[in-house]
Amino acid sequence: MTGLEVTGLTVRFGALEAVRDVDLTVATGEVVCLLGPSGCGKSTLLRAVAGLEAPTTGRITWDGADLAGEPPHRRRFGLMFQDYALFPHLDVAANVSFGLRMQARATDDVVSRTAEVLALVGMDGAGTRSVGNLSGGEQQRVALARALAPEPRLLLLDEPLGSLDRTLRERLLVELATLLDRLGTTALHVTHDQEEAFSLGDRVAVMDAGRIVQVGSPAEVWRSPASAFVARFLGFTVVEATVADGVLRSALGQLPPPADIAEGDASIVLRPDAVRLDPSGALTGRVLTNTFRGEHVLVRVDTAAGPLEATARGTDPPAPGTTVAMTVETSLLSVLPSRSP
């Protein structure tokens, strides 16, 4: 196995188990995103890989070599911190060249590599600026340059875009994705933002309460969430159902069940695009609110199955309080066996 391999990793802080029995691999050249709500242990997992937290049990290897007892400064992993952790007493160039100087490289080499990395992140010529005067986006670029400069074997990114405003985040997200792709960087990226995870990751690992609950390509995770938790975390609606006599029964009415589902309790995962306003639809409800979303309007409807979100095209959405009919697009549903919490 080349690249990173995490096996049975548990990290405990006193009584708290931050990471529980996690298995994860990042192949060379691959970008894996750890996605989960805050406090799910994703940052702790990242820090354990960096050598900043000691595993309670489990193994972390790189290219097959066990990293246990290897201090952070000898792992040759780069870590981009949440809030960046730029050194406030050093200017931009000194921040970026820090890792190179720790390797005691020749001065010429340090200078040229620093300039090269700064150019890579679009900060050429900013070397003498003080980090205190950088904008949020510039700090992000400098932090990335600093992590990339010593050419790490693995780049660890801890919520790298977390503290930026929305517009800037979307722009930097594209830049980051392009850059990682161009450099062929091997990266493990932690985020609570699904959009970030889905646009950056070759694979996405969803974490809940210290465990990895699903690993897959962005499309796989989006199309078939492995549990009700994953579905809800992605913003989908989960409706309880039962399968009996070849029919999927729920408050949504009777639907044809997917082929591979066993009889008994089940959960239906509804993505927002699965419910459509349709005067001829069988499902009815009362409109709660309308949210304008540009190309469509998101309508929240109170139904027998609880509040659902439906999309309405066109410029004239139904007013709150009115009763509407909807259809469920069965091809866009996914059904999970047994009711999960």
Added chain:
Amino acid sequence: MSARGLAPRGGAGLRWLVLAVPPALFLGVFFAWPVAAIVGRGLTGGAVLDVVTDRGLRGVAWFTLWQAVASTLLTLLLALPGAYVLARYDFRGRQVVRALVTVPFVLPSVVVGAAFLGLLGRGGPLAGLGLQQSVAAVLIAHAFFNYAVVVRTVGGLWAHLDPALEQAARVLGATRWKAFRHVTLPLLRPAIAAAATIVFLFSFTSFGVVLVLGGPTRVTIEVEVYRQTAQLLDLRTAAALTLVQLGAVVALVAVHAWAQRRRAGSLRLRPANEVLVAPRGRQRALLAANLVVMAVLLGVPVASLVERSFAATGGGYGLASWRALSTSRRGSTLFVSPLEALANSLAYAVGATAIAVVVGGLAAYAVARHTSLAARGFDVLLMLPLGTSAVTVGFGFLIALDRPPLDLRGSAWLVPIAQALVATPLVVRTLVPVLRAVDHRLKEAAATLGASPWRVLRAVELPLVGRALLVGAGFAFAVSLGEFGATVFLARPDRPTLPVAIVRLLGQPGPLSLGQAMAMSTILLVATVVAMLAIEGRRVGEVSEL
């Protein structure tokens, strides 16, 4: 509000003046004038030149300087690791240790001297080391006294430094040591420089400790001023010496202030509880080693002081020293009983605290309410008495306030006023950060809810500031109780305070005098600790500059 915020203007300016004038007047009459009188005397007839060319006095200046440098280095060496473990390691009893470590700093210098004399002197538990009247004793006592300065000043910043900075260095390939040297140390430098400056100043102007422990040959400028005044009655030389010391202190403070201006860009600080970690492995050993240093350096002298007060002549223990407290012995240079001295101390300290709270309270409001150049300058002026030696203040009173228009000779107010001068900066420093921290939005919220300015003050500000005022009063009381340098000049022979009485007793031969001094020091120790513990419970969060 920006650093160049509102200048006091119009009505606000008038109100500012009303606040600022009484403290300014107090400082002018009782600080600036006496110091000016010293400068006047010191500059007449080439007195300074005589001092500078005098071989013996040059020796005094040289000793003062090098012992201060050595004390500072020793204190940093012992206390920086302690500051680190208290700032970073989470362990049971951490808060208690932090509070206990502060105790020596608030102890009267005379008590510190007595404690080390009891420990190292004849009959003491460590007499065998032969350190009585040695430079080593002075240096160790200074480290004992100033340990808390480093722990508070450097530890205060260390406890809030973002650990991610050091971790970032580690991940970038820095060893533990390199991460410390290239990241943590530069970030701590302003705090270390500030702590070193304070320790140096205290050691440079050290009086009580050197007087008690140094013996006749180890004399600082401060002690020499006292000797010239009280024993040789050479006011001209004393004034010139004071001037030399004042010059050195002002120069150092100026260099420090200039150096601090060039500090690195703004640091983002973390809440202390996010920085704490449970020590593991080698960290446990480091913690244990530091706790041992604290126990030996800080605990042993205090314990030995109490132990000595119960030591009976000829071995064993007894209450002889304590019983002798209520009697005034014939033939003693102490004209009153130790208990009367205690009563004097308490009365003076209460008076001094009252003055310091009023003057310091007004001054703190004047400083906190404005960020204009005038207000900032006023802030610096207010701190001057803290940087000036107590002997200078006492000596200045002696030569300035002894004739009309202000003749305070024999006035009972002389001692409390002098003590208040030293205590006022503490009140200001406790109050200003709290006043500044009172969130502007709180006051604005109260105003939009219909509260008049007076109601805002009473209903919002006073409850928030009240506790800080109590803390400031506690500091003022503790400092006044232990004040020695100025008081020894000003207290009438028949109305000595406890510290004055202790030094007189320490200067007398005989084990009973020593035992009495130890017992009185124990009383002073307990009184100071009680005052400080009362404060510790009332602090408002961590908002204080002390």
